[in-house]
Amino acid sequence: MCGIIGYIGNKEKKEVVLDGLRELEYRGYDSAGISILSNDVLSTFKTTGKLINLEVKCKDFKSSGFGVAIGHTRWATHGKATEINAHPHFGEVSSVVHNGIIENFLDIKKQLESREKVFLSQTDTEVIVHLFEENLSICSNHIKAFKKTIDSLIGSYAILLITKSAPDKIFYAKNGSPLLIGSNGDEIYFASSSTPLIGLVDRVCYLEDGDVGYMDISSFDNLKNIQPMSGEKISSQKEGYRYFMEKEIYEQHKILKDTIRGRILDDSINLELPADFIDGINKVSICACGTSYHAGLSAKYLFEREAKIKTDVFIASEFRYAEPIIEKDSLFIVVSQSGETADTLEALKLANKNGLKTLAICNVDSSSIVREAKYYLLTRAGVEKGVASTKAFSSQVMLLWMLGIYMAQHKKTISNEKIKIQVDNISNSLEATKVNSCIHDKLKKLSKRYLHGHGFFFIGRDIFYPLALEGALKLKEISYLHAEGYPGGEMKHGPIALADSELFCVSLMPKHLLYDKIKNNTQELSARDATICIIAQEYNEVADDVVFIDKFDSYMEEFFAMMIVLQILALEIAIRLGNDVDMPRNLAKSVTVE
Ligand code: G6P
Numbered sequence: 001m002c003g004i005i006g007y008i009g010n011k012e013k014k015e016v017v018l019d020g021l022r023e024l025e026y027r028g029y030d031s032a033g034i035s036i037l038s039n040d041v042l043s044t045f046k047t048t049g050k051l052i053n054l055e056v057k058c059k060d061f062k063s064s065g066f067g068v069a070i071g072h073t074r075w076a077t078h079g080k081a082t083e084i085n086a087h088p089h090f091g092e093v094s095s096v097v098h099n100g101i102i103e104n105f106l107d108i109k110k111q112l113e114s115r116e117k118v119f120l121s122q123t124d125t126e127v128i129v130h131l132f133e134e135n136l137s138i139c140s141n142h143i144k145a146f147k148k149t150i151d152s153l154i155g156s157y158a159i160l161l162i163t164k165s166a167p168d169k170i171f172y173a174k175n176g177s178p179l180l181i182g183s184n185g186d187e188i189y190f191a192s193s194s195t196p197l198i199g200l201v202d203r204v205c206y207l208e209d210g211d212v213g214y215m216d217i218s219s220f221d222n223l224k225n226i227q228p229m230s231g232e233k234i235s236s237q238k239e240g241y242r243y244f245m246e247k248e249i250y251e252q253h254k255i256l257k258d259t260i261r262g263r264i265l266d267d268s269i270n271l272e273l274p275a276d277f278i279d280g281i282n283k284v285s286i287c288a289c290g291t292s293y294h295a296g297l298s299a300k301y302l303f304e305r306e307a308k309i310k311t312d313v314f315i316a317s318e319f320r321y322a323e324p325i326i327e328k329d330s331l332f333i334v335v336s337q338s339g340e341t342a343d344t345l346e347a348l349k350l351a352n353k354n355g356l357k358t359l360a361i362c363n364v365d366s367s368s369i370v371r372e373a374k375y376y377l378l379t380r381a382g383v384e385k386g387v388a389s390t391k392a393f394s395s396q397v398m399l400l401w402m403l404g405i406y407m408a409q410h411k412k413t414i415s416n417e418k419i420k421i422q423v424d425n426i427s428n429s430l431e432a433t434k435v436n437s438c439i440h441d442k443l444k445k446l447s448k449r450y451l452h453g454h455g456f457f458f459i460g461r462d463i464f465y466p467l468a469l470e471g472a473l474k475l476k477e478i479s480y481l482h483a484e485g486y487p488g489g490e491m492k493h494g495p496i497a498l499a500d501s502e503l504f505c506v507s508l509m510p511k512h513l514l515y516d517k518i519k520n521n522t523q524e525l526s527a528r529d530a531t532i533c534i535i536a537q538e539y540n541e542v543a544d545d546v547v548f549i550d551k552f553d554s555y556m557e558e559f560f561a562m563m564i565v566l567q568i569l570a571l572e573i574a575i576r577l578g579n580d581v582d583m584p585r586n587l588a589k590s591v592t593v594e
Contacts, residue, residue, distance in 0.1 A: 002074055028587050042094075283331070290473070
């Protein structure tokens with residue numbers, strides 16, 4: 001989603017800001033722009049589409065010496081993805097970039113228009129710059145004018161503003177959208193996530209909601225909560241794979257080793273949580289969005305089956321406004337790859353406000369969600385670049401599975417022998433995620449038969465139902481074909497009306513969980529001429545196509561093996577359709593607005 005970069009210093013500001021934006025590119029955007037203020041000249045460049053277009057547009061521009069600069073990648077919310085709507089938005093002497101949504105922008109816009117301000121764009125953001133310039137003509141100084149502007153805004157925002165009348169400063173404000181400031185002593189950097197700052201700064205400040213101020217080259221030390229920042233820039237490469245998504249599918253068996261590292265001791269699960277963590281907990285609520293929600297739904301089956309603990313799972317955007325009943329003996333778990341998803345973060349804040357014990361399952365250390373939760377466990381999947389989540393999902397399911405066993409150990413709901421079996425299953429599941437080249441080749445060939453038709457049903461039962469949802473989501477996200485996930489037993493309650501020879505059904509048929517039940521459900525679709533592709537250990541006459549997984553002894557191993565098949569199937573179909581697999585249309589990697 002939208003990304004922000006800011007810079008104060010002597011380097012070639014255009015390059016610094018473009019480099020920063022490149023680091024944010026994978027998060028999804030549809031236009032981009034930069035503003036550079038140096039030697040009393042404020043220059044702005046904006047384009048639609050990829051950053052390369054922006055690079056071409058400003059290729060002849062140079063700025064020497066000290067200056068300030070801001071940049072932005074935009075994922076359209078208010079107004080189409082046009083050049084005019086791209087950020088920065090400018091007034092007479094100032095320029096602004098903004099992540100988030102200004103909810104009262106129409107009221108402010110009407111008032112400003114009634115005072116003859118002219119708007120160029122359809123965005124909510126443009127009001128900020130005009131309001132600032134109006135306030136500046138009334139107020140005695142810049143920061144007063146900026147604070148007055150921010151006080152008028154309702155909504156979520158991370159804002160950077162530069163102005164010719166204060167050419168050495170960047171004004172900033174944060175509420176609900178992430179924003180960081182970093183320094184290396186000689187330069188100041190701003191960014192909407194830590195990735196662009198790695199290797200450039202040695203100290204960083206994660207701004208808090210409500211922070212408003214300005215930075216010049218010497219004011220970094222006045223910030224509160226400055227933390228050291230270490231690490232070298234590791235630029236992810238595709239390493240011979242066609243897409244980051246493909247690479248990330250293949251590396252799952254390696255990263256899962258990191259997910260479990262140090263967390264299995266003496267045939268039992270050992271998590272970085274206090275010994276009394278589970279005491280007094282009688283229920284679990286899990287809240288998440290997208291793929292992370294599917295990981296949460298998978299956990300419900302595992303928590304209830306192993307730890308005998310009642311578990312409810314909520315889509316975060318539905319949880320926030322539903323006036324949920326908050327029970328004090330609940331553990332509130334949020335699951336998030338990025339740690340920045342606005343709805344999940346707000347649900348977490350609500351749970352904290354109500355005094356619940358909160359736990360984040362997250363991939364990004366120091367993310368907003370990790371910092372907000374009372375406890376956290378990191379999934380250790382490494383940076384995930386493909387917008388369609390793969391390794392983040394497997395690491396979430398793995399960690400949640402371990403948490404389920406951990407709770408079962410504490411609640412003594414399973415015997416030591418069963419814990420040992422589960423621990424063995426975990427190790428075998430790592431193996432199950434190793435991509436078998438024969439299966440990949442098979443899926444490559446098969447994909448050409450699944451490009452037409454009016455849609456796909458992915459069906460599964462029990463924990464294979466959330467996996468079916470995830471398989472359908474993967475296909476939808478990158479192939480743009482219509483796909484739905486369903487519990488197998490639900491077919492005859494409506495969806496089967498769509499079954500005909502133009503419907504594809506991908507059926508998850510684990511040998512070790514409700515095999516006969518899902519076989520019956522699949523047969524019902526086959527009888528109505530749908531094309532059936534089963535994923536199973538053994539041949540079954542209901543199938544038109546079979547993708548065999550290796551032989552496994554537990555349903556969780558089958559779960560992970562089938563997950564790989566679903567991810568590769570989506571990948572190969574999308575490649576055949578000629579789509580940009582890593583940056584699919586309309587999608588963002590990190591959704592920082594509600
Ligand atoms: C976006 C991404 C999905 C992701 C979802 C939740 O929609 O495209 O891949 O599952 O956000 O993100 P989170 O970072 O909270 O897991």
